[in-house]
Amino acid sequence: QIPTEQWAQVVEKTGGPVVYKKIPVAKPGPDEVLVNIKYSGVCHTDLHAVNGDWPLATKLPLVGGHEGAGVVVARGELVKDVQIGDHAGVKWINGSCLNCSFCQQSDEPLCAEALLSGYTVDGTFQQYCIAKAAHVARIPKECNLEAIAPVLCAGITVYKGLKESGVRPGQTVAIVGAGGGLGSLACQYAKAMGLDIIAIDGGEEKREMTKKLGASHYVDFTQSKNLVSDVKAATSDGLGPHAVILVAVNEKPFQQAAEYVRPRGTVVAIGLPAGAYLRAPVFESVIKMITIKGSYVGNRRDSAEAIEFFRRGLIVAPYKTCGLSELNKVYELMHEGKIAGRYVVDTSK
Numbered sequence: 001q002i003p004t005e006q007w008a009q010v011v012e013k014t015g016g017p018v019v020y021k022k023i024p025v026a027k028p029g030p031d032e033v034l035v036n037i038k039y040s041g042v043c044h045t046d047l048h049a050v051n052g053d054w055p056l057a058t059k060l061p062l063v064g065g066h067e068g069a070g071v072v073v074a075r076g077e078l079v080k081d082v083q084i085g086d087h088a089g090v091k092w093i094n095g096s097c098l099n100c101s102f103c104q105q106s107d108e109p110l111c112a113e114a115l116l117s118g119y120t121v122d123g124t125f126q127q128y129c130i131a132k133a134a135h136v137a138r139i140p141k142e143c144n145l146e147a148i149a150p151v152l153c154a155g156i157t158v159y160k161g162l163k164e165s166g167v168r169p170g171q172t173v174a175i176v177g178a179g180g181g182l183g184s185l186a187c188q189y190a191k192a193m194g195l196d197i198i199a200i201d202g203g204e205e206k207r208e209m210t211k212k213l214g215a216s217h218y219v220d221f222t223q224s225k226n227l228v229s230d231v232k233a234a235t236s237d238g239l240g241p242h243a244v245i246l247v248a249v250n251e252k253p254f255q256q257a258a259e260y261v262r263p264r265g266t267v268v269a270i271g272l273p274a275g276a277y278l279r280a281p282v283f284e285s286v287i288k289m290i291t292i293k294g295s296y297v298g299n300r301r302d303s304a305e306a307i308e309f310f311r312r313g314l315i316v317a318p319y320k321t322c323g324l325s326e327l328n329k330v331y332e333l334m335h336e337g338k339i340a341g342r343y344v345v346d347t348s349k
């Protein structure tokens, strides 16, 4: 039985805090499904949304969250390929027009009409969440819903970013922000892809964690006297990593990466620090023939592939679980940069 009311965390005004309260359960439209969210990861994007960091307004009031794993409990009359009882994931791209030139070429994140879970439509910090059937992630029944939740944004995004970097097995990737949510998953995907990993983050807890996740080197940005030369020195020939995956929430590393990336290498910007700019010296960028690009979540195929890595047991990343009611506490820890790995919220608590 689907209840008429449910628990949710609601952003009532930009700047927060989020309010834990009962709200109505929505009914799915013809092309939508209703997912009983069991667990949701907490992404730094959710905190950007609460704080109104970005040049894109959120809906208000807003239910945040976009790493929701659960069970399909209702569907609209046009939905044929998702069954009641299926395990499904609600991800950042909640829906897209499926008809524009970007959607036609499976660049759905670039669709101008894309609906964003926990940003322009209500997301997964509630017990029952709506998503377009075409875009819900299919989760195999053997996958643990709690552990797979972070894959639904962090995993998909870093998997896509690694592919966009063009890095190949045996080459070296630097992951900047390696101890955070996206970073910890990036370490696991990079390891599964046969890459040598230089983890960059701050503090001993993240050093230990990234080592366990597969990094061969750690550069502590809070300790390093010369980060650029320390990163280069972590590669066997001293020429720097073939790719840099930027998942930090700070402007500085976005201005350093071009200096240590290897000639012919690629810098992939994924993190979205408020008001930040990428910066690179023209002379070195030209004579090193480097590439600097952005990468934004992933399409439906990337999502299925990222989930398949998880299903095969290749992605084991650390997370801590708490109740949905404790979301404000998670945001405080996140703001302080104190979370190693990901927090997952249990919507039943």
Ligand code: 8ID
Pocket: 042, 043, 044, 045, 046, 048, 153, 154, 157, 176, 177, 178, 179, 180, 181, 182, 183, 200, 201, 202, 221, 247, 248, 249, 250, 252, 253, 269, 270, 271, 272, 273, 295, 296, 297, 298, 334, 337, 339, 341
């Ligand atoms: O599609 C996308 N492009 C996408 C998808 C999902 C998330 C982008 N994001 C964005 C988020 O909005 C956020 O801006 O990626 C960023 C990282 O999200 P997250 O992994 O959820 O954040 P986190 O868990 O707080 O991790 C950030 C890590 O960066 C480290 C912190 O210590 C933390 O471990 N860090 C910082 I802040 N400054 C650093 C520095 N100078 C740094 N690490 C290295 N060098």
Ligand code: ZN
Pocket: 043, 044, 045, 046, 066, 092, 153, 154
């Ligand atoms: Zn996210």
